[in-house]
Amino acid sequence: MSTANDIRQTFFQECDELLEALDDGLNEIDDGISDDTFSIDTINAVFRAVHSIKGGAAAFGLDALVHFAHQFETVLDAMRAGDLRPNEESMKVCHRAADHLNDLVAAGRENRTLPGDSGGDLAARLASLVSATSPSADAGESEPTFDFVPLGVAVSPITIETGPTTFDIRFKPARALYASGNDSALLLRELGELGAVSVEAETGRLPEFDLLDPAEAYIAWELTLTTDESERAVREVFEFVEGMCELDISVASRAEANGAQTVPIQLAPQAPTQAETGSTRGGGNNGAPREKTSDSDGPKATVRVNLDLVDRLINMVGELVINQAVLTQCVKDAGLLDRGDLSTSLAEFRNLARDIQESVMAIRAQSVKPLFQRMARIVREAAELSGKETEFVTEGETTEVDKTIIERLVDPLTHMIRNAVDHGLETPEDRIAAGKPATGRVTLSAAHRSGRVLIEVSDDGAGINRPKVFQIAVDKGLIPPDVQLKESEIDNLLFLPGFSTASQVSNLSGRGVGMDVVRSAIQKLGGRVSIQSQRGKGTTMSISLPLTLAxxxxxxxxxxxxxxxxxxxxxxxxxxxxxxxxxxxxxxxxxxxxxxxxxxxxxxxxxxxxxxxxxxxxxxxxxxxxxxxxxxxxxxxxxxxxxxxxxxxxxxxxxxxxxxxxxxxxxxxxxxxxxxxxxxxxxxxxxxxxxxxxxxxxxx
Known part of the structure; x- marks a missing residue:
């Protein structure tokens, strides 16, 4: 049985997938703002991603994450309802909110808290977006709370508040619902977020304690929900448990006060369900239709494996390749290669070792998409700090690289992206004077080339001012003043320790630490970095890396x-x-x-x-x-x-x-x-x- 730590780790792994889907959705909405081509399905997918993170975080008591996700969710709900039309300003706030949500997830994973004022101004901006569309909206409204009532105790109906439309709901979970990791408590809590809810538990099927099967579903629920939401919104609560329960939803008459006794109920926090965390069955999947879970047409089965075990397997495959080479050499030295059967067996051994190696390396191969999404945040932050308008473009996000390489590329790419924005791009005024658009462009691309991975960071800025670079190197004593250097050699001066073209120290640059760190980090990966620049047209920095380190x-x-x-x-x-x-x-x-x-x-x-x-x-x-x-x-x-x-x-x-x-x-x-x-x-x-x-x- 999984421990609490295992379940918690699974939740954060699924958060990574949901955050990736969130970023994809926001970018799709961005692309469709100018010509009004974004899809309501995309907005729904973004909403579900944030909602799933919120639901799972509530199960683990991550209050800061829950409250901020609730505020973010309110803005997205206004968008999907048509009350808030996405525009450049509102999307900038949403991107910043996604960045902060990422920070909160990371803090929760590491059991730390962000500074007390972190995200306060952002929460206020989210609230202002909603208040601009509905004066009565409150992005920070409190969520309904309940007190826990033990199983087997009859629960009196409760009424929290009244609403215009009332739904009668009968929900009877099947054994498969709990076997798949779902939890009725979280589904009922989600219904409580839609409006006023009355709950009655049917406990007649509960056996004696000695006969109780912990995996069986004995309790059914009779609910009355009064809400402003549509029937479709109510059914969406149960969409991830379809086929794993009996569900009947009907529209009743308008609710009236019935004087029923009010009993506060708190559903005890449990492990995050797949409905809440956006598992491979559906949630957080960019609005794609929910896939069936049958063996015949369901999604491919996956299993989470400790990375240390994969590394050990890769090392063993390496030893197998060496063993194959040693065996071949021994047979050759013994003069036995002319034996057909032995030669054929050695060839089969070699091919088998190669097939195993390629299969094992495929396990570690990951697309660079999550890395590129992290860099999008770096561009936004650097552009804001430098006061420059920047468009970020990515190419080749599906290019696959060894996971170890991806993890060790974060710091070098961060330096390169910041340099592209801070040093490469001109200010909007200078760009307009040079006949360029006010918005600069930074492009991050990846591709396989000649058995290696080529990652490039390009900008359409002013290019390298080589006379200035040469003079700075002379003034800092890095080169003698009378040395004759080619253009490529001047460009490589940027990689010298202590070199910086910034005239003053800022939050982005000026301390002379950056490009030398980039070169050192890339060399440790068995790669190399180079620069190509054209004055007035921009600069491209290229990283060439091996596909694998094995x-x-x-x-x-x-x-x-x-x-x-x-x-x-x-x-x-x-x-x-x-x-x-x-x-x-x-x-x-x-x-x-x-x-x-x-x-x-x-x-x-x-x-x-x-x-x-x-x-x-x-x-x-x-x-x-x-x-x-x-x-x-x-x-x-x-x-x-x-x-x-x-x-x-x-x-x-x-x-x-x-x-x-x-x-x-x-x-x-x-x-x-x-x-x-x-x-x-x-x-x-x-x-x-x-x-x-x-x-x-x-x-x-």
Whole structure:
């Protein structure tokens, strides 16, 4: 049986899903404001998400969360009733309310409370939205409360207040209702929020205590509800338990005072039901129709698994891959590879290990959508602090990345987003003077490219002021004043510790801590970050990351007697160049002609110090690799051993970052091989040649 902590944890996990649905719904409403195309179903879905969070929070005594959700819910209820028309101003308040709701959920999860004045001004703004449409509305009105009456005790009908329409309701739960985690008490409490309710419990089916089955549903309920709401609203209370109860709702005559004895009832807080928390059966699903729960056409079954168990499984799969490589090497050394049956079995073992690895990695893969939604809040806060009008656009939200990578991307992306708003975008006045729209645009995108994940933060601002960046670096003593730097080298000055272009310290920037932290964090993930900027048109910052931190396909090569691994996803092709295809460029550089295109050549043996002078390129094998921004290099190696799947072993925790080296791996013979980062290796070698020089040589 689940413990209270397990149920609480499940509630907060479902809150994450509901908050995601809430953010999606608000964005959909935003998109439809200008042309009045937003759907009432979307508003209903947003309302249900907030309502479900509120209901679950009440079960755990999270009063601050319940009260704020109730205020937020009142505004959304006015929207779905047509009393409040969504506009830019009201949606800004709703987005801020969603952010604060997120904070309250996080505080509840961590058993802490927010500062006493937190959310006070926001609650007042929510109340003002409702009061503007209905002078009698009160966003902070109290909710009905009840005193608990033990099961088996006859309950006299109660009347809380009168209303214009009265419904007679008979509600008889089935065993399946409780088995699925629902609770009649919470459903009755939700009815109490609609208006005046009278409740009678039918306890005639209760057996003797010794014969009581805790999982059985013995009690039925006769209710009289007087409310301003429609019958549809009343039925919505029970929509998540459809098929798990007997329900009869009929419209009675207008209610009249009957002098019945008033008995206050409090329904004891219980675990959140799936109706309250928006489970996979329906709630908080962007207004989609509720899916059936039968085995034939129901939603796919899911199970929550401790992440530590998944990590352990991934490590075991890594060891399985290493074991497969060791076994293959042993068979090869014994000269038994010519045996057909043995060779076939080894191939099947290798394929099985790969299939298991891919399946396990799919368990950890998650879309970047929740991460992007968090960044939307950062944009709103940064825009408000800087006084800039900002539009936030996301692309590729469904791109899947390893969960560990997503979690460790939050801080780097936060820095980049804030820099894009604070440093990248101009003020509305400056944008208008430059012939741009007053509202700036920040775009966050993600995509799979060449076996890696490429995440970009772009703005349509003024671009990097390179003379100013150069001068600041000189004034701070970061570079000598007489040094000659290319544009790309000036851009990279932004990554130096202590560098900042802000003229004064603010809540957003100016302390010289930011982009160096970004680069360090990305390098620890085996990735890299780069900048591209065009003066007057904007800046794009790119993060390139491995799809996973566990296993990759690599080309095992010989470099001056050392075994190294080049990621196969970066290799476009392999070739043996002829002497006539190789050309000198300057005093130290060589380029190779590949289909009338000149590509810089890098001797890996020289770059990593395994030989002092370059070998004859015509006697070597060249690996043509391409970077994320489509820049090409030719990596020269002595020979190619094999192409195989290798297990990634990070160096950061035990050794530190090595320029040009992404990680290490254990080979089948037990030796350790370094996995190189082709792009960083090219920068380390100094082979990053200006494209203009290559174009000039092409013309010659």
């Amino acid at each position: 296993v990759l396909d690599g080309m095992v090569v010989d470099v001056a007697g050392q075994t190294m691994v080049v990621p196969i996803t970066a290799i476009v092709e392999t070739l043996r160049p002829k002497p006539g295809d190789i050309h000198p460029l300057g005093a130290d550089n060589l380029v190779v002609s590949v289909r009338n295109k000149l590509v810089p050549v890098i001797d890996l043996g020289v770059v990593f110090g395994h030989r002092t002078a370059p070998a004859a390129i015509s006697d070597m094998v060249v690996l043509l690799v391409e970077s994320d921004n489509h820049t090409s290099w030719a990596l020269a190696v002595d020979q190619i051993f094999d192409q195989r799947q290798v297990v990634i072993k990070g160096l950061e925790s035990n050794y530190g970052h090595v320029p040009g080296v992404a990680a290490a791996t254990i080979l089948g013979d037990g030796n350790i091989a370094l996995i190189i980062d082709p792009e960083e290796t090219a920068h380390r070698s100094g082979a990053v040649i200006d494209p203009g020089d290559l174009a000039l040589l092409d013309e010659v």
